[in-house]
Amino acid sequence: MVTLAEVAQHAGVSASTVSYVLSGKRSISVNTRQRVERSIRELGYHPNAGARALASSRSNIIALMIPLRTDMYVPVMMEIAIAVATTARTHGYDVLLLTGEEGPDAVRRVAGSGLADGMILMDVELDDERLPLLRGTDQPAVLIGLPADTTGLTCVDLDFKATGALCVEHLAKRGHHDVAVIGEAPAVYERHTGFAERTLDGLRGRARELGLRLLHRPCEGGYDALAVTLARILDERPGTTGFVVQNESAVEPLLALLRQQGRAVPEDVSVVAICPEQVAVQASVRLTSVAVPAQEMGRLAVEQLVAKLDGRGADEVVLIAPELTVRASSGPAPVQ
């Protein structure tokens, strides 16, 4: 393994000079810099991560805690994770992958050992048990998702409340009065995941304002579960003509069942989905949808965290404004 000292010797300078060439923290003459850089190249030098971390108390690593759960749409998680990893690299950080399994202890371990300079938490619950720990250490962190109390925290999320409102508005404009919401699996609500409840807030709030009737039903996803859920909905509210779906694995089953029952989309019923673009576009009927901007969430989270690590930027809640894209699953707006 080539060391700094060897590079220094090869270039005929002191070790500290090489270090300053690398970090750019002091000015170095062009001549010296070039000689050092050449030596680095010729010897194939890579700074030792451990030594660096020890001397500078900076690991240049960001920890990303992803949930273990399989009851939520995995591709979104994956997309966020990949966006986090690639964005982190552009800022000189690597990403350490922590699974929820270890629980809150992971926060303690990572903060205590200096393994990572900061962390990004996904799948935040309204009253997340990791938050007290986070507030306790001065570990810089960014949450993807919104807990109930955001004081002293930096959060990034889609504005799910506005998303809910937007969906209802869209259906209202198209003249629907009875709207059903097919939600995430019951477990998601039971553990009070922020985004699910906030969406519901938005949906209900605007429905009330616009005088729509709203029926919300959690759903496991898959054909069998959806069949049961849909039957119950139509039983209770036979006049339902608008659907909001916030559960990617219920999308295709819903379309299939509606078709099977002779309810044409969008002629008889309209469907609005809250899902990644890809799902909306690849569905059997191209879906009017509010996209979950997974990539942007990952990117923003890293940028907030890096700002904190650089001493810039403060605690802040960053909400991404939802955008609804009209596609084939909802009828044209009636002429005003």
Add this chain to the structure above:
Amino acid sequence: MVTLAEVAQHAGVSASTVSYVLSGKRSISVNTRQRVERSIRELGYHPNAGARALASSRSNIIALMIPLRTDMYVPVMMEIAIAVATTARTHGYDVLLLTGEEGPDAVRRVAGSGLADGMILMDVELDDERLPLLRGTDQPAVLIGLPADTTGLTCVDLDFKATGALCVEHLAKRGHHDVAVIGEAPAVYERHTGFAERTLDGLRGRARELGLRLLHRPCEGGYDALAVTLARILDERPGTTGFVVQNESAVEPLLALLRQQGRAVPEDVSVVAICPEQVAVQASVRLTSVAVPAQEMGRLAVEQLVAKLDGRGADEVVLIAPELTVRASSGPAPVQ
């Protein structure tokens, strides 16, 4: 931050003693051990990762390179990644997430900097450009997937060749003569991804032996792409009654289109999928399938790597035997 020295002082022993209590590399009297452990707990001590890595030249980190691509089924990747992360933890390792973006340079960087003790590579191509680098450094590594030349490498994978053979056998037993294979996106074949080609080998080989006619068509997935692919297949081979699908995003579209065309599954045509269990079970017709054992692959990869890092275990190709589960999408075996 609490240090080893502080723990030592608190417990009234020397720093090296504390270190030996932690590592267990020398025998320590019960009395001393307990005193030290108590001090550790009371002070809330966590060893500093950087210092440890520097002194021991072991980071206790495994690097996992995942592909950036979105042309393959992401949940499988995610499941592997999670299995890797959780298994790694049980062996005392953390996982560093590298995306393919950085390319082969990532191998150099990680190996050179001592950031990770070893690496796991996913999405291996038959002639992967990372392999020469890997062979060049003595970085311990495990591949998930099989390259063309496996000498000097440790690989873990589902036996895709046997998988292909198994699917053909199943369809042959049910009396099908004309079988169509709906494969991964063309790009997957173009970049010579091992698993896709090996599956094809297995399918073709056994088809030849059993005298079946086989038609293979790559497919992007999604409804539109599948409609085109299916039309071409039925145009070229109208008598096709057996399908093998190796592309999760083509599964549901295929079932929907067959239904729409009045071809009943399994009465008229049989479908066998190569996909994760969950997809097979959640499909609109429960699919006869060979499961892609993502979790087991992740787990095995870590175990192979840890064995290498411990000086146990040698280079080896570990193939997981495929298992075909009969469900509703293929007819009953004819009475012999």
Add this chain to the structure above:
DNA sequence: GAAAGCTGTCGAAGCGCTTCGACAGCCTAT
């Protein structure tokens, strides 16, 4: 032309841990 200020470089200390050799104290075998 002396004081003050830059610029570029160096030496040395030290980050927190692991690990090697040393050794005190004790037990066993002769």
Add this chain to the structure above:
DNA sequence: ATAGGCTGTCGAAGCGCTTCGACAGCTTTC
């Protein structure tokens, strides 16, 4: 009784880097 072996502990060296203060040699300023 003595040599030889264990066992448990300690001190010190050192892992490869960053960073602080020092300073030599310039240039600028009054």
